[in-house]
Amino acid sequence: MHMFRGQQRLRASKGRAALLGALGALVGAFAIATTPMLASADSDVDIPFYFGQTQCLTPVQLVGGSGTFCYSATICFMFSSDDIPPFETCGLSASGSYTNTVCGTGSASGTANVSEASGGFDTFGFSITFAAGVGVVTGGQDGVVDIIPTGPGSPPATCVNSFTVIGVGVTP
Numbered sequence: 001m002h003m004f005r006g007q008q009r010l011r012a013s014k015g016r017a018a019l020l021g022a023l024g025a026l027v028g029a030f031a032i033a034t035t036p037m038l039a040s041a042d043s044d045v046d047i048p049f050y051f052g053q054t055q056c057l058t059p060v061q062l063v064g065g066s067g068t069f070c071y072s073a074t075i076c077f078m079f080s081s082d083d084i085p086p087f088e089t090c091g092l093s094a095s096g097s098y099t100n101t102v103c104g105t106g107s108a109s110g111t112a113n114v115s116e117a118s119g120g121f122d123t124f125g126f127s128i129t130f131a132a133g134v135g136v137v138t139g140g141q142d143g144v145v146d147i148i149p150t151g152p153g154s155p156p157a158t159c160v161n162s163f164t165v166i167g168v169g170v171t172p
């Protein structure tokens with residue numbers, strides 16, 4: 001069956017909507033699961049939710065390879081247990097290196113900076129293990145991140161040149 005260009009775009013946008021809906025459900029489940037942590041004896045717990053684009057990225061190879069990245073969130077808001085009111089905007093940036101197994105599967109590590117609108121600031125190291133674009137964040141922040149290829153590479157060697165990154169974490 002032949003599809004017209006408009007039908008192809010509609011099908012692609014439905015796929016993205018389903019992905020974002022699933023990520024939203026994951027974020028909601030993560031927030032509910034971490035609620036008991038907020039009542040802990042720790043004096044400050046931050047939960048940033050972020051969305052943005054890689055600012056620099058060594059092109060990701062289809063198979064193998066490694067490189068560097070930098071990221072800056074264009075949308076960032078957070079819950080902070082030591083602020084009144086507890087919800088505020090934030091800034092989040094990160095940089096580091098990655099090792100690729102197959103496009104969207106591999107690992108990354110680096111340093112992130114989170115700034116709170118109220119003046120608080122956190123810097124921490126992190127590691128991410130990715131499988132099919134979904135990553136588990138550990139280190140100074142624990143969470144989950146989804147990388148969506150937004151800058152197609154030049155086949156057959158290069159998989160992608162940029163990613164949109166959506167994530168949520170807990171910084172105890």
